[in-house]
Amino acid sequence: MNDQTRGHDWKNVTPALTPWGKNTVKPEETGRHVLIMPGIGYTVDRPLLYWAAQALAPEGWYVDRLDLKLTESVEFPEMIDCMEHVIDLWRAKSLERARHAGQEADLLVITKSLSTLSFPHAAHLGLRTVLLTPVLNPPPFDVHKSVIPAPLPGPDYPAPLICAGTADPYFDPAKARLLTDRVRTFEDANHSIEVPGDWERSLDYLRGVTRAIVEYAG
Numbered sequence: 018m019n020d021q022t023r024g025h026d027w028k029n030v031t032p033a034l035t036p037w038g039k040n041t042v043k044p045e046e047t048g049r050h051v052l053i054m055p056g057i058g059y060t061v062d063r064p065l066l067y068w069a070a071q072a073l074a075p076e077g078w079y080v081d082r083l084d085l086k087l088t089e090s091v092e093f094p095e096m097i098d099c100m101e102h103v104i105d106l107w108r109a110k111s112l113e114r115a116r117h118a119g120q121e122a123d124l125l126v127i128t129k130s131l132s133t134l135s136f137p138h139a140a141h142l143g144l145r146t147v148l149l150t151p152v153l154n155p156p157p158f159d160v161h162k163s164v165i166p167a168p169l170p171g172p173d174y175p176a177p178l179i180c181a182g183t184a185d186p187y188f189d190p191a192k193a194r195l196l197t198d199r200v201r202t203f204e205d206a207n208h209s210i211e212v213p214g215d216w217e218r219s220l221d222y223l224r225g226v227t228r229a230i231v232e233y234a235g
Contacts, residue, residue, distance in 0.1 A: 029091035030099045034107060037070050037080035048120030049078045050111035051234070054100065055085060056130030056150070065149050065210060068227045069127050073234055078125070079114070081107055083132070093134070093163040100135040108142060125234055130187070130208065136165055140174035147230055148179045148196075150208050153189040167192035178233040180226045182206025201229050 036044070037053075044050070051073055055061050061070075061082040070080045083103055085096065108124060115122035126139050126146045133151040140146065148165075155162035167189075176197040181188040185208045193200045203222045205212050210226055211219040 027095055027099050029088040030096050031086040032099055032103050033084040033086070034081055034103055035084070037074065037082055039070070039074055040079055041074050042077055042079055044079045044111075044114045045117040047077055047079050047118055048115035049076075049123045049125075050107075050114065051078045051080050051125040051127060052104065052107045052111075053080060053082045053127045054103075054129065054132035054135070055083060056132060057087070059129050059131075059209065060084065063129075063209075064223055065226055066127065066129055068223060069147075069230050072227050072231050073125075076231065076234065078234065079111075081111075093131075093159050093161050096131060097134050097163065100132055101138040104135060104139055104142070104144070108144065123235075127230065133165060134163055136177065137169055140169055140177070141171065143175060145175045145233070146177040147233060148177050149226065150181050150185055150188065150210065151179055151193065151196075152187050153192040154187045156187060165192075165196070167195040169196065178229060180210065180229055182208065182210050182212075182222075185210075199233065201225070 053061050053066050053070055074080055111124055112122050124144055126144050129149040133148045136146050136148055151165055153165055153167060155164050176199055179193045179197055179200045182203045184205050203210055206222055210222050
């Protein structure tokens, strides 16, 4: 994305937007496009995001994935600004590809942790969004105390899908309900929607999240 991001003063974050290697359709052959975005340390190859792509591609979705290279000096406002710009670029490209395919555009954004902070921007653009472990309580290491405002100010927006664990310190069920009635919670699960020491429940939860994403995508 170097040419597309030229002129943006991101000193501590470098985005890379690339197609998933297991796409089953060409980008100009479908109106269904999904962008998968990472968390800090939770890359697009980690289970929740990997299986979202694995499940959606056979349904005719063209999957793009974002990687972020971060320095130790990066702060949340810089990352959020970068992610919002990526969403703008991806949306414009996907709309053009849908027109080329002669299909109505059906766009979906799947976010995890850090990238859920781009939700207000995506909502303003009218994009359907999946919020995996949304940041509704500020992380202690973020001096800016970044959170998703709940409820969002402004006009109506597509109701997102929220999936989170009840043991996730950054999740707040009351705030989540102010954003959407599509909230899936997983008992005792942490910020990765896993139960430490219980691999069977963790795998069941992974299946539950993946199924919820497929149903939301339609």
